[in-house]
Amino acid sequence: MRISVFRKAHFNAAHRLYRPDWTDERNKAVFGLCSNEHYHGHNYEMEVKVTGEIDQETGYLIDLKILKDLIKEHVEDAFDHKNLNVQVPEFKNLNPTAENICYVIWQKLRAHLDDKYELSIRLYETPRNFVEYPA
Ligand code: NI
Numbered sequence: 001m002r003i004s005v006f007r008k009a010h011f012n013a014a015h016r017l018y019r020p021d022w023t024d025e026r027n028k029a030v031f032g033l034c035s036n037e038h039y040h041g042h043n044y045e046m047e048v049k050v051t052g053e054i055d056q057e058t059g060y061l062i063d064l065k066i067l068k069d070l071i072k073e074h075v076e077d078a079f080d081h082k083n084l085n086v087q088v089p090e091f092k093n094l095n096p097t098a099e100n101i102c103y104v105i106w107q108k109l110r111a112h113l114d115d116k117y118e119l120s121i122r123l124y125e126t127p128r129n130f131v132e133y134p135a
Pocket of ligand 1 (some may be wrong): 017024034040041
């Protein structure tokens with residue numbers, strides 16, 4: 001039987017949306033307040049969804065302790081209370097939009113999750129604005 005389990009997590013982080021190859025004017029026109037050169041912060045909330053077959057021996061899809069530890073090590077410890085542009089290598093040359101952050105989280109967790117599982121990430125940048133990968 002296929003089933004999905006979810007784990008919620010959160011991190012606080014600062015970012016700035018801009019392209020260094022654009023003028024300040026163009027960055028402001030496209031990214032507005034989000035291009036503030038002094039950065040701004042968000043309380044990011046995430047939902048990690050893992051889908052697959054229930055293990056007949058344990059009755060688990062996945063041990064949630066394992067999933068919790070994966071999220072802590074690869075997402076929370078890497079992003080929490082960080083300036084994403086400056087301190088997180090994945091965003092050195094990648095604009096830290098909610099879309100890109102969500103995809104980076106998916107990549108990081110996917111690399112450490114058994115292939116037998118499907119993985120989906122929903123990332124809330126604000127309570128009303130959120131993204132999901134895969135679409
Ligand atoms: Ni922002």
